[in-house]
Amino acid sequence: MKLQEIIDKLDLxxxxxxxxxxxxxxxxxxxxxxxxxxxxxxxxxxxxxxxTNTVSAVNLIDMxxxxxxxxxxxxxxxxxxxxRYHVVILSTPYTTFELATKLxxxxxxxx
Amino acid sequence: MKVRELVKILDGExxxxxxxxxxxxxxxxxGDMMSEILAFAxxxxxxxxxxxxxxxxxxxxxxxxxxxxxxxxxNIPYQTIEMAKQNNFLLIKTKYYMFSTCGRLYEAGFKGxxxx
Amino acid sequence: xxxxxxxxxxKMVNIAYGFVIxxxxxxxxxxxxxxxxxxxxxxxxYREGDHFWNVMESAQSFRFDxxxxxxxxxxxxxxxxxxxxxxxxxxxxxxxxxxxxLASDRTWxxxxxxxxxxxxxxxxxQEKILILExxxxxxxxxxxxxxxxxxHEIVKNFATCYAEVIKDIDMLCLTAPEGE
Numbered sequence: 158m159k160l161q162e163i164i165d166k167l168d169l170x171x172x173x174x175x176x177x178x179x180x181x182x183x184x185x186x187x188x189x190x191x192x193x194x195x196x197x198x199x200x201x202x203x204x205x206x207x208x209t210n211t212v213s214a215v216n217l218i219d220m221x222x223x224x225x226x227x228x229x230x231x232x233x234x235x236x237x238x239x240x241r242y243h244v245v246i247l248s249t250p251y252t253t254f255e256l257a258t259k260l261x262x263x264x265x266x267x268x
Numbered sequence: 269m270k271v272r273e274l275v276k277i278l279d280g281e282x283x284x285x286x287x288x289x290x291x292x293x294x295x296x297x298x299g300d301m302m303s304e305i306l307a308f309a310x311x312x313x314x315x316x317x318x319x320x321x322x323x324x325x326x327x328x329x330x331x332x333x334x335x336x337x338x339x340x341x342x343n344i345p346y347q348t349i350e351m352a353k354q355n356n357f358l359l360i361k362t363k364y365y366m367f368s369t370c371g372r373l374y375e376a377g378f379k380g381x382x383x384x
Numbered sequence: 385x386x387x388x389x390x391x392x393x394x395k396m397v398n399i400a401y402g403f404v405i406x407x408x409x410x411x412x413x414x415x416x417x418x419x420x421x422x423x424x425x426x427x428x429x430y431r432e433g434d435h436f437w438n439v440m441e442s443a444q445s446f447r448f449d450x451x452x453x454x455x456x457x458x459x460x461x462x463x464x465x466x467x468x469x470x471x472x473x474x475x476x477x478x479x480x481x482x483x484x485x486l487a488s489d490r491t492w493x494x495x496x497x498x499x500x501x502x503x504x505x506x507x508x509x510q511e512k513i514l515i516l517e518x519x520x521x522x523x524x525x526x527x528x529x530x531x532x533x534x535x536h537e538i539v540k541n542f543a544t545c546y547a548e549v550i551k552d553i554d555m556l557c558l559t560a561p562e563g564e
Contacts (some may be wrong), residue, residue, distance in 0.1 A: 187364035189550045190446045191318055193467075194399050195340070195365065198524050203367075205304050213469035213548035216492050217531060219524040227304070238471065238548070242492065244531075252308065254298040254316070255321035255369035267371025302556050321423055323556040343401070347423060 158265060159246070160221055166263050167256070168248040169224060172231055173239045180221045183260055183267070185253060188212045196220055201260070203253050207231045212238045222246070223241065226253045269293050269378060271335065271358065274314065277376045278337065278362040278369060283349055285335060285358030293334060296378050298366060302327050309333050316369055320344040325351045325359065334358060340365045386394035390455040394519035397451045397458070404445040404465055404551070406500075417465055417500045419447060420517040444552040450519050459515050463508045466551055467494045467533070473546035478538040495547060497536035508535065 161177045163169065181199035186192060187206055196202060198219040204211065207229050215223055223246035225231050231246060239246050249256055261267055272289040275282060282289070294312030299305050300319050309315060309331035317324055320338045325348055328336045335358025338344055346360060352359040361370055402421040408414070412435060429438050449460045470483045470493040483493040496516060498507040506517075517533040524531070539545055 166373050184369040185298065185370065186318060187304070188318060188444065188552050188555065189399065190444060190552050191300075191340075193550060194396060194446060194448065198526060205299060205301060210469075210548040210550055213467075213494075214550050216469060216529075217467065217494065217520060217550065219526045219529060227308070236342055241471075242469075243490070252297060253366075254370055257298065258374035260367075261371040261374050267368040300555060302558050303554070306558055319555065321556055321560075327558065345423060 158263075160201070163260070163263070163265075164247065167249065167259050169249050172236050172246045172248055173244065175245050176243070178221050180265070183257070183265055185257060192218060203256055205229050205253065207235055209235045209238050209266070211240055212244045215244045216242050224249060224256065226251060228255055228257065271314075274337075274373065274378070275360060276337065277325070277372050278343060278364060279362070280337065280360045280362045283344065283351040283359040283361055285356055288335065288355070288358045291334060296373060298360065298370060306331060316366060318342060318366065320348055322347045322351050324348065325357055327357070329355050329357055335360060337362055339369050386416050390452060390457070392452040392457065392515070392518065393454050394450040394515065394522060395453050396448050396519070398447070398449045400447045402445060402447065404443045406437060406441040407437040408440050409437055411436055415440075417463075417502050419445065419465070419499070437515035441553060444555055450515060459512060461508070461512065461516065463498050463506050463512070464516070465497050466549055467496055468547035468549040469494050470547050474540055474544065479534055479540075479547075481535060482532065486532055492529065492531050494531055494533045495536050495539060496533050502536070507537070510535065
């Protein structure tokens with residue numbers, strides 16, 4: 158599914174520059190260690206982490222975008238770093254579990 | 269829905285708190301940061317987490333949640349298991365990753381905290 | 385040799401979670417890091433020879449090996465403490481010079497760093513760093529961007545380095561981390 162379609166259907170807020178791309182899967186974790194061991198390229202990453210080092214993790218695995226859940230405020234320096242490295246950051250007021258259920262609801266497959 | 273059904277849907281392994289299998293799961297939350305879990309945890313909630321350290325169980329006991337599901341087949345340290353058993357705290361383990369775990373529960377009709 | 389002929393296809397195996405502890409001795413200003421499976425780092429200052437160690441940070445981390453799915457070769461990475469992405473903070477640092485050179489090709493530069501003190505611990509060889517780089521590029525499968533991994537030995541000054549370290553801190557604290 159295209160990133161833009163997911164954004165539109167779930168009303169996700171776009172915090173950075175954006176380029177549309179294909180989302181292949183969903184990865185959920187608040188631990189960068191787990192991103193390093195288990196995330197896949199082109200995954201949509203759901204997390205409550207907002208630190209600048211999330212940009213470092215997204216780039217390492219080449220994930221499609223990160224979605225900050227629970228309405229957590231993303232610091233300006235994280236957004237600036239993300240823009241420098243073409244990392245897309247989205248946000249939602251929903252909890253992680255709730256957003257996960259909505260992603261399944263619009264057709265993303267939980268493998 | 270009952271804990272028993274949740275265990276079945278997740279092909280789960282009940283590590284402690286077997287006597288709670290017939291209790292109702294009121295809501296579900298997911299997260300790996302203790303400070304976040306502390307903020308959204310409510311009595312009767314099942315929490316899904318990749319954090320298998322004793323701190324997770326301690327947070328669970330303090331917040332009076334129903335129980336904790338450790339996801340992605342992570343190894344659970346014996347200190348965590350000991351603490352759960354001593355407190356008769358419901359601790360479940362599943363091999364599924366977080367998105368699959370959420371997806372399976374959603375398809376079975378479980379609700380998130382926002383829908384309460 | 386068969387190993388040299390194989391165009392390795394790497395997979396992460398033997399993943400084990402633990403903690404990376406950073407300790408400092410205020411008598412000698414020495415900083416040391418180590419990996420442990422223990423959930424509780426020593427909370428009080430303790431003595432070791434001339435040093436009085438105090439825990440500065442405990443980060444959740446993990447260990448792993450890379451295994452070639454074709455020839456079965458296993459490369460261990462116990463010398464790797466972590467990866468950090470260079471964000472270009474010092475124009476005179478060799479890492480930044482490499483970053484600057486590769487940025488237009490969308491090649492992101494990461495630094496693989498080992499345990500401290502650098503000259504007292506076994507460090508990653510260049511060969512292992514290259515294996516790690518190949519692993520992540522194979523895993524990314526991207527044609528649009530690549531990653532380059534360099535050794536921490538070419539970082540000009542760690543004390544003033546603004547690279548983004550991939551680590552998990554404050555995850556087990558019951559109080560929210562800074563700024564909340």
